[in-house]
Amino acid sequence: MRLQKATAFALYAVLELAADPGRQMTAVEIAEKYGISTHHLAKVLRDLGRAGLVAAVRGVGGGYRFAGNAKRLTLMDVVRLFEDTSAGSDLSAAEARQEIAQGLYFVLHEIDDQTAATLRSISLTTMLKLIARRPWDAGMRSAAAALARSPAP
Numbered sequence: 001m002r003l004q005k006a007t008a009f010a011l012y013a014v015l016e017l018a019a020d021p022g023r024q025m026t027a028v029e030i031a032e033k034y035g036i037s038t039h040h041l042a043k044v045l046r047d048l049g050r051a052g053l054v055a056a057v058r059g060v061g062g063g064y065r066f067a068g069n070a071k072r073l074t075l076m077d078v079v080r081l082f083e084d085t086s087a088g089s090d091l092s093a094a095e096a097r098q099e100i101a102q103g104l105y106f107v108l109h110e111i112d113d114q115t116a117a118t119l120r121s122i123s124l125t126t127m128l129k130l131i132a133r134r135p136w137d138a139g140m141r142s143a144a145a146a147l148a149r150s151p152a153p
Contacts, residue, residue: 007082009036009044014053014078015131017066018124024063044082051081068124075127076119085116 003011012034017025027045031038045064048054055067079085095101122130 004082006044007079009041010048010078010082013045015127017054017064018070019128021066024057024065026063070124073124074120075122079119
């Protein structure tokens with residue numbers, strides 16, 4: 001699944017703020033941390049505020065803080081704010097009569113359904129725990145160990 005920039009920015013911001021709900025961060029701080037556009041992030045944060053997921057604190061020392069429920073809010077809840085998650089048919093009338101096109105559409109639709117189910121099953125709290133465990137580091141360590149064991153060409 002490929003996410004639009006706004007969706008990725010929203011996930012970064014929500015997860016960053018949910019990691020420490022008592023902390024406030026400015027759009028500039030978040031944007032600099034992730035190397036993204038402050039202007040684009042500010043628009044995303046405005047949308048997240050309208051959805052009740054973040055609260056804006058104005059004035060000196062202002063910024064944004066998490067306002068949702070990290071145990072109940074899922075990745076799909078955030079994705080849905082920025083993406084059209086409805087599964088629509090991309091088949092033309094001519095393609096719809098072809099078995100190969102129908103079969104391919106069926107498989108792609110199944111993949112979309114599984115992706116949506118996975119995103120609905122992962123709360124922000126669960127995602128933050130996954131991030132803290134850093135399982136991708138273990139994969140890199142095992143790949144590096146495998147390379148070290150392999151004979152030189």
